[in-house]
Amino acid sequence: MELAKTSYVILGMLRLGRRTGYDIKALVDVSTRFFWAASYGQIYPELKRLEDAGLIAGEPEDHGGRRRRAFSLTPLGEQALQAWIASGGPLHFELRHEGVLRFFFADAVGPAGQVDLLRTIRAEHERVRDELTAIRCGAEAAHAERGERFPLMTLEFGIAYQEFIVDWCSETEHRIAGGS
Amino acid sequence: MELAKTSYVILGMLRLGRRTGYDIKALVDVSTRFFWAASYGQIYPELKRLEDAGLIAGEPEDHGGRRRRAFSLTPLGEQALQAWIASGGPLHFELRHEGVLRFFFADAVGPAGQVDLLRTIRAEHERVRDELTAIRCGAEAAHAERGERFPLMTLEFGIAYQEFIVDWCSETEHRIAGGS
């Protein structure tokens, strides 16, 4: 039984404790979103499938009088998660970057347009970098409290990744504006 | 009339001269593929749409007795391409990186599995880096012959991008293997 990659997002999020679909979506939006997004339209149907497959177990909860279904990993689910992380094989990698695409064709416009484009790209990555930096304190707290190291390391990678692109934009802006 | 991003790949590729759908696909596969992929299933229907919209013009050609339809940009198409490159506004950016996703959840496995994972990620990015490096001479030739600067600059960015991730993997491997 082959699982979609997004299933593992759910399994991974449940490993740390009981969560509802809503919780998972909220967690994704402040963590994996930057390299693996997921929407309600995927999460809820996927929860059903994972439950049918016996990888997670859901139980109705009473959370302040509010009805909800929280899920947790079964031993089978934990096993599937670990097997996926440790398994070799090709890793799905996909990038869609409209800024770089425009840049690739930027011979079609003048230097002013080229520099404008780079500034627009840079602004976007600065925004994401700042967004990630804002999340950092939360990740550090989670690290200190529960001992997870990898979410924080991943966040630091993400910040460095955004910074790398920002720096490349700056350098290239100067190169082009400098007439060489 | 809103065009899909992939339409601009076609417009951009046609800007340099007459091309068939087959040509465009081949060009994409050695250039924009790394940040904006496209398949026949998109290209051929899109060529039809762009022709209907008057942005490109297709004429039957006899290329060594082989029947084919080569397209070229109309003034309207050139205009649309330039407007897109220079227009500000948010740029579609999307990354799906299974390696980083696994890494995010790697607290679930032991140090051996963690280092294995990083090595797998690194190997993939080294492979892409080498693939891009192999393309370089072709891009340099195109630069020298036709004066296009941006495809080569984009390629150099791509190589640096892959290298950035490779370096991060190496560092992190050492950090983890070193027990800190």
Next chain:
DNA sequence: CTGATCATGTAATTCGTTACATGATTCC
């Protein structure tokens, strides 16, 4: 003559987002 490449397309499927519908509860 045979396999590789050139060349054009379509159909089925997968993956994912967006928008909508619904309703309870909590905070101000």
Next chain:
DNA sequence: GGAATCATGTAACGAATTACATGATCAG
């Protein structure tokens, strides 16, 4: 009382890939 948040889902749509079908020509 009203807005924000919690909570669960589905339907419609869109974007893109994969696989398939077809056939010509070119290089060895």
